Amino acid sequence: MGEESQVTGPGAPNDDTPVDLEAEFNDSRVQEVLDTLDRELIGLRPVKTRIREIAALLLVDRLRKRYALTAGTPTLHMSFTGNPGTGKTTVALRMAEILHRLGYVREGHLVAVTRDDLVGQYIGHTAPKTKEVIKKAMGGVLFVDEAYYLHKPENERDYGQEAIEILLQIMENNRDDLVVILAGYKDKMERFFASNPGMRSRIAHHVDFPDYSAAQLMAIAKLMLAEQNYGFSPAGEKAFADYIPLRMKLGHFANARSIRNALDRARLRQANRLFAGKRRPLTKRDLMTIEAEDVLASRVFGEGATDTDATPTH
Ligand SMILES: Nc1ncnc2c1ncn2[C@@H]1O[C@H](COP(=O)(O)OP(=O)(O)OP(=O)(O)O)[C@@H](O)[C@H]1O
Ligand SMILES: [Mg+2]
Incomplete structure (x- = not known):
């Protein structure tokens, strides 16, 4: 230099x-x-x-x-x-x-x-x-x-x-x-x-x-959440770790894009969960946290799951 x-x-x-x-x-x-x-x-x-x-x-x-x-x-x-x-x-x-x-x-x-x-x-x-x-x-x-x-x-x-x-x-x-x-x-x-x-x-x-591994998809999920000021609770993270391999096996799997879509849906469920329990005052942490139930409600966990949980790749 x-x-x-x-x-x-x-x-x-x-x-x-x-x-x-x-x-x-x-x-x-x-x-x-x-x-x-x-x-x-x-x-x-x-x-x-x-x-x-x-x-x-x-x-x-x-x-x-x-x-x-x-x-x-x-x-x-x-x-x-x-x-x-x-x-x-x-x-x-x-x-x-x-x-x-x-x-x-x-x-x-x-x-x-x-x-x-x-x-x-x-x-x-x-x-x-x-x-x-x-x-x-x-x-x-x-x-x-x-x-x-x-x-x-x-x-x-x-x-x-x-x-x-x-x-x-x-x-x-x-x-x-x-x-x-x-x-x-x-x-x-x-x-x-x-x-x-x-x-x-x-x-x-x-x-x-190359395609991403399940572990890389998990890291991508955490990064995407952090960018939007969200995060998993420990149980939420565990649920999402279970979600990833199930989602990978279904049709129309689109790597990081599918992860982004799954997180969008989890956010939607989180909002509805908070809304349903609205009598209780919410903390900043409540507003930021994706819980296990926000993930587990995905159809991917259902019996005979199809790829209907996934929106098209584009
Ligand atoms: N390695 C990665 N780390 C973090 N986020 C990623 C990574 N790869 C992709 N993403 C995110 O995933 C989404 C999809 O990525 P991108 O659109 O670049 O993929 P693509 O290969 O162009 O997909 P397509 O073929 O569907 O157009 C984007 O929101 C992007 O930010
Ligand atoms: Mg593209």
């Missing part, structure tokens, strides 16, 4: 002037984003490591530019694969922030879309629709959720192909001002890339989001 004046001054340093990687790193304030990522997201070790690696690559690229070691802007388009609720959208938002802090995109905003935002119903509608979305995303990140639905092999005249062609062009020609992240299930994405090799070749980083 410290002697950074020579590298931040105007013009290129001569070949013998060392650049200070650490000072550069501190200046970019990327560490803040990485720290927030660490703090706010439980688990995701491999994802966090990949994000760190990409940040390192960009930082070194920036330093190389100081010596006029041109190599062209690195390709930064990515694919985020994983099951629903594994944190893809959340991490994409952080990625946009990192890209912005390192100067790879002007604004650092994220525009999240699906097929319906890009593809029109009628002939001639798709190109303007796709271009409008791209215009909004310029200077930031375009996040295409369930990107494989752009490609419908069973329908020869599908307009999705038109959106893909436009995306491919932009991904090649506007690399320095737009980063595209394609997200979705791993197997479907694999098939999509297999039939769209042009798309695969434009993606530099494939990041895979």
